């Protein structure tokens with residue numbers, strides 16, 4: 260693998276937004292190499308084979324990575340170091356919600372285990388993975404600034420409008436109907452992580468929180484896939500377009516905000 264390629268690692272790449280974004284990024288340029296990661300090797304290698312069969316302009320590979328496992332994070336960082344020696348873009352996309360459905364109207368009694376599972380994946384995993392990959396992101400920075408295209412390394416945290424404290428206070432907002440207290444809190448914490456890394460890495464990296472918008476995926480379980488469709492969830496085109504815009508530098512002006520895929524819809528934290 261030639262390291263003059265831009266190396267982009269994405270978590271939770273076997274499903275939903277991560278899966279669609281993996282293809283879109285790989286296809287965006289022959290200079291792009293996407294490291295698809297997933298906690299399940301079987302699901303991840305199947306997803307890789309499907310996307311490779313579509314002959315993207317760039318290249319893809321697979322790496323097993325469970326963001327809730329320190330050993331898995333350490334092994335993945337070692338592999339990226341050995342294979343590429345640097346990382347240009349990290350997309351912290353893997354995410355889970357508590358076990359409720361979109362249409363639920365009664366506030367569920369949350370358990371400590373639910374909180375730990377959701378925060379471990381959405382917050383602790385994203386932080387610890389970023390920390391483990393920081394040296395490789397710094398290497399991309401020092402080797403010319405973000406690989407092909409000469410841009411600064413990017414850390415893109417897939418957040419959610421549901422994590423916006425500002426939006427939660429607007430009781431006439433269309434998403435007020437959604438419960439998801441635990442998920443919302445985890446994404447607020449991810450937003451705080453984002454502004455923290457914006458400060459820590461201000462000399463050499465661009466760090467974003469990105470709201471992909473309401474999208475078809477398995478996030479709230481297979482039972483909710485039809486509910487999502489009925490409620491007007493986007494196919495994923497908007498989410499991937501937003502991610503590509505960030506990678507292309509088109510959203511740099513919005514870096515201090517929770518970036519939405521719609522230019523007119525930028526949330527305060």
Ligand SMILES: NC(=O)c1ccc[n+]([C@@H]2O[C@H](COP(=O)([O-])OP(=O)(O)OC[C@H]3O[C@@H](n4cnc5c(N)ncnc54)[C@H](OP(=O)(O)O)[C@@H]3O)[C@@H](O)[C@H]2O)c1
Nearest residue numbers: 271274275276298325326352353354419473474476477478
């Ligand atoms: N869909 C929406 O409407 C929407 C809106 C706003 C934000 N988001 C955010 O978008 C991101 C992607 O979600 P999605 O909607 O595409 O849902 P999805 O289809 O369920 O994809 C989530 C991915 O995260 C992976 N994952 C879960 N736990 C993991 C772990 N411990 N280690 C590594 N990977 C793990 C899942 O793997 P498995 O297949 O093994 O479970 C799956 O690949 C999430 O951060 C979500 O919060 C989604």
